[in-house]
Amino acid sequence: MKRELKEKEKRGMIRDWILLGLILIILVVLLSIFPDKKGAVISTSWDFFVEMILILPAVMVILALFGVWVPKDIVVKYLGKASGIEGVFLAIILGALPTGPLYIAFPMAAALLKKGAKVSNIIVFLSAWACIKIPQEMVELQFLGARFMISRLILTIIFVVIMGLFIERIIKWGDKEGGVKNAI
Amino acid sequence: MNITTIIINVIAFAGLLIAFSKDKKKAIKSLKMAGKSFIKILPMVFLIIIIIGLLLGFMSPDQISRFVGKQSGVRGILLVGVVGALMHIPALLSFPLAASLLEEGASISAVAAFITTLTMIGTVTLPLEIKELGKKIALLRNGLSFIIAIIIALIMRVIL
Structure with a gap:
């Protein structure tokens, strides 16, 4: 049971990284088609990232x-x-x-x-x-x-x-x- | 840095101090556990912030509020409710996502429905729930949770 759970968790991790890779590709493609949006996207993501990184470890x-x-x-x-x-x-x-x-x-x-x-x-x-x-x-x-x-x-x-x-x-x-x- | 951030960090820090003074071994174990779960949640964090960035950068408030804003009414609430029920992301990460939607013109009730269904309903964990608690309890709990999420959302609209 425990091993089964660990296996599942591992697969979940791999899935998360794959999803992240996919969204990164989408991000790069979209930003190269619409370079004018780059500033808005990056600054919003950055703001949310800072807010989360200040709180998540705690x-x-x-x-x-x-x-x-x-x-x-x-x-x-x-x-x-x-x-x-x-x-x-x-x-x-x-x-x-x-x-x-x-x-x-x-x-x-x-x-x-x-x-x-x-x-x-x-x-x-x-x-x-x-x-x-x-x-x-x-x-x-x-x-x-x-x-x-x-x-x-x-x-x-x-x-x-x-x-x-x-x-x-x-x-x-x-x-x-x-x-x-x-x-x- | 706002007051909530400071409070949470102070609580965590104080907790760690107490932990270390009581039992060093257990305290280190907790720290390791915290580190592990932080690393585990990290790809999801990046995923969510990129989605938020794209959402806010590419969609205008008009477009978002057409789907999930005030004028979208009950249909909008139901729509986000279903999305929340199907999504499988840590509840902690639903809040920044919800905040970004709110910023962009989503209605309070839609956001409330999203958070409530996301946390209460687990379609991915449903098989496990059925196995442990039986079909009846599991299905009733998940089904009724959807209904109460919608009711809570509608009441939030009236009171906020």
């Missing part, structure tokens, strides 16, 4: 610190038995901790499901993991401003909780319909 350090220091089983340990408002709250907090990409969260969620955690909490946890990550919010603040970031954050939390409850309903309803056969 974000990576924060991510890595959490990745190394926060134990992997913390999520399963705490979310496994939590319920009610407390469960929702915990799901958001644990999801928002700056640790890793979404695909790491799937096995955790699966383990939680097996332990009998509430479906709604798992959905909230996965969604928080996907889009309420703390460093992610900081970068959003940087590029899109406080009003945008805060409004989207609040709306996302509200709707993610509603979605979690809704999916839980559907799953429960489906289990009843599907009969006892599936349960055994």
